[in-house]
Amino acid sequence: MKTIATCVEEILVSQPFLEDALTRNILNFSALSEELREPISKMLRKPVKAGAIMMALRRYSPPKEMANKVKLNKVLxxxxxxxxxxxxxxxxxxxxxxxxxxxxxxxxxxxxxxxxxxxxxxxxxxxxxxxxxxxxxxxxxxxxxxxxxxxxxxxxxxxxxxxxxxxxxxxxxxxxxxxxxxxxxxxxxxxxxxxxxxxxxxxxxxxxxxxxxxxxxx
CATH class of the missing domain: 3.30.2130.10 (VC0802-like)
Structure with missing residues (x-):
């Protein structure tokens, strides 16, 4: 069963630039929550509140490969x-x-x-x-x-x-x-x-x- 959190994850994974900006804390969570309200509402087939989306964004944890950049940084x-x-x-x-x-x-x-x-x-x-x-x-x-x-x-x-x-x-x-x-x-x-x-x-x-x-x- 889809939740707001899984919808947020699906959107972020499909948009690498957005996910990267989120992990670097250079996004306006409030503005992004409003931007995602319509697509997530369509995905869940019911209205959702921006506040719930913002909470999911703040709790979002990128995949291990994205979070652990030590090896990648060393190679670069x-x-x-x-x-x-x-x-x-x-x-x-x-x-x-x-x-x-x-x-x-x-x-x-x-x-x-x-x-x-x-x-x-x-x-x-x-x-x-x-x-x-x-x-x-x-x-x-x-x-x-x-x-x-x-x-x-x-x-x-x-x-x-x-x-x-x-x-x-x-x-x-x-x-x-x-x-x-x-x-x-x-x-x-x-x-x-x-x-x-x-x-x-x-x-x-x-x-x-x-x-x-x-x-x-x-």
Whole structure:
């Protein structure tokens, strides 16, 4: 049977920003109670008082994973180097039998320079390639027989080194997405390996994005 408390919990869990603000004590409980009165009344199919909702909000205890942030904070404080690369191009191709051969052609071009930024990600129906603009001509030659559905220039890549224990920490990636969302930054692409996490953003917001990510280490 649903209660006001369970309705409050259901709403907060479905709205991470709201829950985070509540746990940080930066919400006006009275205003929020009034805001939640109508949806909770609909959920319970009867009118409820704002005072009862406020009491449930004050008694709300976040899940253990949210309350115990010691491990998460430790990982954030131990983030590795944050590297920014500009002048990146993003290509999306339809998957085809020949696509892997095009990829191999490009690998032959870049194999002598380990510092070149190049990623290849294969999905179910399409594949994505990120590469430094200086190799754009080589890129288009290597993939000339493929169907390119989208191409975007003027991107920057921010790569964050992650501690080895990152795979055991729940909510780590959420911290990055939440912080960038607070800043109103749209992510053009996301690429990750076991111990690295790379986000692609448009050039004009890279400084704000870098500052947002760096602030997580503090």
């Amino acid at each position: 404080q131990n983030l590795g180097d944050i590297t920014v690369r500009s002048d990146i191009s993003d290509y999306t191709f339809k998957n085809s039998p020949s696509l892997i051969h095009s990829h191999l052609k490009m690998l032959e071009v870049i194999k002598e320079d380990p510092h070149i930024f190049y990623t290849f990600t294969r999905g179910v129906h399409e594949s994505n390639v990120l590469i430094t603009n200086t190799l754009k001509k080589h890129m288009e030659d290597s993939y000339k027989d493929e169907v390119c559905t989208t191409m975007q220039d003027h991107l920057s890549a921010i790569t964050i080194g992650l501690p080895k224990e990152n795979t055991k920490i729940a909510g780590l990636y959420y911290q990055f997405f939440k912080r960038l969302a607070w800043e109103g930054i749209s992510l053009y692409e996301v690429v990750s390996t076991t111990n690295e996490f790379t986000i692609l953003v448009e050039d004009e917001v890279v400084d704000t994005a870098f500052s947002a990510v760096k602030s997580l280490k503090n």
